[in-house]
Amino acid sequence: MVARAYTVAFEGVDAHPVEVQCAVSNGLPAFSIVGLPDKAVSEARDRVRAALNAMAIALPSKRITINLSPADLPKEGSHFDLPVAVALLAALNIIPEDAAESCVALGELSLDGSLVPVTGALPAAMSAAETGRSLLCPEPSGPEAAWVGAAQVIAARSLADVVRHYTGQSPLPPSEPGEVSTDPLSIDMRDVKGQERAKRALEIAAAGRHHFFMVGSPGSGKSMLAARLPTILPPLTPAEALETSMIHSIAGLLDAGGISRQRPFREPHHTASMAAIVGGGRRASPGEISLAHNGVLFMDEFPEYSRSVLETLRQPIETGSVMVARANAHVSYPCRFMLVAAANPCRCGEMFDPNKACSRAPVCGEDYLGRISGPLMDRFDLRLEVPPVSFQDLDLPASGETSASIAARVAAARETQAARYEDIPGTRANADIHGALLEEITAPDSDGRAFLNSVAEKMGLSARGYHRILRVARTIADLDDADQIKRPHIAEAVSFRLLSAKEN
Template sequence: MVARAYTVAFEGVEAHQVEVQCSVTAGLPAFSIVGLPDKAVSEARDRVRAALNSMAIALPSKRITINLSPADLPKEGSHFDLPVAVALLAALQIIPEDAAEATVSLGELSLDGTLVSVSGALPAAMTAATGHRTLLCPEESGAEAAWVGDAQVIGAKSLADVVRHFTGQSPLPAAQPGEITTATGHKDLRDVKGQERAKRALEIAAAGNHHFFMLGSPGSGKSMLAARLATILPPLSPQEALETSMIHSVAGLLDQGGISRNRPFREPHHTASMAAIVGGGRRAQPGEISLAHNGVLFLDELPEFSRAVLETLRQPIETGDVMVARANAHVRYPCRFMLIAAANPCRCGDMYDPAKACSRAPNCGEDYLGKISGPLMDRIDLRLEVPPVGFRDLDLPADGETSATVAARVQKARDLQTVRYAEADGIRVNADIHGATLEDVAAPDAEGRAFLLKVAEKFGLSARGYHRVLRVARTIADLEASRDIRKPHVAEAVSFRLQMTKEV
């Protein structure tokens, strides 16, 4: 007799259904797990045996074989403990076989039978809903999985609770979704004194999801501006929140099952490795660019990052996803992020101050910024030199626009884009438009087109640069609620494109 239970194997943010087959036959006593398990899965037999012993359930002196089907799909992680235990309990006729087959389970077992939370409950719940099965998971993971409304989710504290639930002695209640978390902070765009042009660029970047590069001396406010970008971005839509939470669930970053409507803001240090930024490692985990999906990736001191790391950003910026290729896995992760980068003009940062600049200026700046390749810079929509703030400006009262005021304008511009691209496949914001859609929605009027052609010919804009100017101009027009893209919109977009032509 073969008893069956179900679980999942993760490949990126996708959870593939796995059938756990258990056979108890006559022969020399043995407990083996087959089906391409990794070390953590193979060790499940010892954890399951100890957990059953803690419940006074002794394994028979027979040959126990667990098969994880499909056998050619790699199985990784400790979440296979619970489904192995469920299949074994069904094979021993301790719990009903039909109940085990109607359940997708995942969870790690302690030696005393306590269930330990695992990552990936949210995508596992989506797989369970697709197969019209109930998801059984540790209680701590239930709040996260319950956000998938189409799936019934049961959270248990221990293996004993699971047995009592399946046998009808003490049915477990359905898990409830966790709370929607909101950011708590006191940062406001009003705190930034001066830098009006930088604030304008930040607003445009937020409205159209455009990449933004700031160049300026130390202390000019680049990091301060970037940190306040989150305060003017619109909240995640339900679809975006689910996409982002699935990635964070696989990475084990969801806090007590709460789903956040705030856009991710990731700021890795410049010493981060390629695997940390792009994704990888032994289990091909998502990197910072995927954890920033639908949010912001802030790279401070951009030239200090490894050249190889920076060059790997070129393809994800264009396609919105990244393929993490390893010898035993090829995993695709989404990574539609907004890149905000900042850099000093040179290594010491004082090139613009004649009294402090070294004797190598301006060659020191060219060498320093030369670490940023032209193809990478060509993919950045907005470029701005951020000048130092004068001491007198610092004494002025904070009477600028608040983040709430700017956020309202950004939200109106995003609403226009939502309506405009409602029927477009794969396009949500102006930064995504391409091809025929770009020609339809971002074509300037005759005066604006003539101006742009003249600029493109004079400054040698690439085809990518030409199209990115059109996207930014479309966003500027949306901020003014203008249906047409006129010459002033194109001129402002061009000004952010060409301002740093000599420096970078």
């Protein structure tokens, strides 16, 4: 007799169904797991045996074989403990076979039989819903998985609770979704003294999801501005919150099963490795660019990152996804993020001040920013020099617009774009448009077209740079609630490109 249970194997954010087959046959006593398991899966037999002993269930003196099908799909992680135990309990007639086959199980077992939470409960629940099964998981993972809604989630504290549930002795109630995180941010755009032009650039970047590059002396407020960008971004839509949370679930970053509607803000250190930024490692885990999906990736001290890391960003910026290639698998993660980068004008940072600049200025600045290649620099829609703030401005009381008032304009512009691109897959903001749609949506009036052509010739714009100016101008027009791009919109978009930056 072969008993069956079901679980999943993760490949990126995709959860592939796995059938766990258990056969108890005559022969020398043995407990083996086959089907391309890794070390953690192979060790499940010892954890399952100890957990059953804690429940006073003795394994028969027979040959027990666990097969994980499909056998050619790599199986990684400790979440296979629970499905192996469920299949074995069904094979021993301790729980009904139909109960074992009606659920997708995942969870790690302690030696005393208690269940330990694992990562990936949210994509596992998605897979369970697609196959018409319920999800069986550890109790701390239940609120996270219950967000799917289409699959019933049964969360148990121990293997004994699982047995009592499926034998009808003490049924477990379905889990409820965790709390939506609504922690208000304690910072506000009004905290920034001066820098009105930089605030305007942030507003445009937030409205159209444009990539933004800032150059300024140390202490001019670049990091302070970037930190306040989340305060003017609209909350995640339900669909965006779910797909972002699936990545965070794989990475084990969901707090107490709650899903946040606030957009991610990731700020890795400039010493981070390529695997940390792009993704990789032994299990091809998501990197910072994927953890920033639908949010912001802030890279301070941009030229200090290694050249290989910076150049690897070029393709994900364009495609919105990254392929982590390994010898045995190719894992794809979504990474549609807004890149905000900041840099000093030179190594010492004082090139803009003649009284403090070193003797190598301005050559030192060209060498320092020259670490950023032309093709990568060309991918920034907005480039801005952030001047130092005067002491007189610092002494003034806080003034200017609050984050709430800016966020209202940003939200209105985003709603305009959402309606415009509603029937276009993969396009949510102006930064995403390309091809024939770009020509249709960003067509300026005759005066604006003539002005843009003149500017493009003088600046030596590349085709990419030309189109990026049009995208930014479309966002500025949306903020003005204008149907067509006009010359003032193009003029402002052009002003947010550093003339000293090399076009490629």
